[in-house]
Amino acid sequence: MxxxxxxxxxxxxxxxxSEPISMRELTRAINAVDVEMSEREVSTVYAGGTLEAIQRDVSLRRGGPLPSGWIDDFYSARAEAFARELxxxxxxxxxxxxxxxxxxxxxxxxxxxxxxxxxxxxxxxxxxxxxxxxxxxxxxxxxxxxxxxxxxxxxxxxxxxxxxxxxxxxxxxxxxxxxxxxxxxxxxxxxxxxxxxxxxxxxxxxxxxxxxxxxxxxxxx
CATH class of the missing domain: 3.40.50.1000 (HAD superfamily/HAD-like)
Incomplete structure (x- = not known):
C-alpha cells in the first residue's frame, strides 16, 4: 500500500x-556590537531568516562591517546554550x-x-x-x-x-x-x-x- x-x-x-535560545543569544550578539535591539524585536525581524541575511542586516544597522569572527562567536555561544538547555x-x-x-x-x-x-x-x-x-x-x-x-x-x-x-x-x-x-x-x-x-x-x-x-x-x- x-x-x-x-x-x-x-x-x-x-x-x-531552539528559537527562544537562539533569539536570546542573537540579541546578546547584536547588542554586543552596539546595535540596540530588544529580544522581541530581534525575534520579530529575524525569526525564520538565514544567518547570512541577519549578518548583512546587522551590518547595515551598525553602519559598518561587523568584527571579524562575530558570526563564529555567536555560533559558539548558541551551541553551548543548546548543550545546556535545549x-x-x-x-x-x-x-x-x-x-x-x-x-x-x-x-x-x-x-x-x-x-x-x-x-x-x-x-x-x-x-x-x-x-x-x-x-x-x-x-x-x-x-x-x-x-x-x-x-x-x-x-x-x-x-x-x-x-x-x-x-x-x-x-x-x-x-x-x-x-x-x-x-x-x-x-x-x-x-x-x-x-x-x-x-x-x-x-x-x-x-x-x-x-x-x-x-x-x-x-x-
Missing amino acids: SAPGLVIFDCDGVLVD RPVAGARETVEAVQRLGWETCIASQARVVKMEQTLVLTDLADLFPPERVFSATMVRRPKPAPDLFVHAARECGWEPDACIVVEDSVTGVRGARAAGMRVLGYAARNRPEDEAMMLSAAGAQIVRDMREVPGRVAV
Whole structure:
C-alpha cells in the first residue's frame, strides 16, 4: 500500500524548542556590537531568516562591517546554550511517530545548516526519526525560504509532487515558502506564544495548530 504523501517538518521551533535560545543569544550578539535591539524585536525581524541575511542586516544597522569572527562567536555561544538547555518541542516525537504510523513519509526542511540540525536532533533524542537522506537544509538550494526552492527540493528528493506534501512550519517565512511551492501548510503557534504570531501565520496561508499533537489529526483529514 503506497503512502498518502509526505509531511515536511521544519526543525527549529517545530521539532526542537531552539528559537527562544537562539533569539536570546542573537540579541546578546547584536547588542554586543552596539546595535540596540530588544529580544522581541530581534525575534520579530529575524525569526525564520538565514544567518547570512541577519549578518548583512546587522551590518547595515551598525553602519559598518561587523568584527571579524562575530558570526563564529555567536555560533559558539548558541551551541553551548543548546548543550545546556535545549529540549524538544512538547509532543514532537509522538507527533512524528503518529504521522508515520498513519503511513505518511516524513522529512525535515530547515533554513539551518545540516551540522546544526545534527546537533539539535541528537540533543533532543529525535535524530533516529529522520535518516540523514531525509534532512534538507537551505544550504542545498539557491534561494532559502521564503522562496519555494527548499520545499520543492525536499519533495523531489523524496519522490513526491508538491500537491502531495503537507508542511509543518512556525514562521511566516516558512509558510510563504511552502505556499509558494504549492503545498498545504500547518502553522504551529504554541498556546504560550503571543496571539499575533498565530494571526500572522494564518494571514500567510497556514492552518493553525496550537499543540503539536494536533498535527496527526489534521494530516489525516
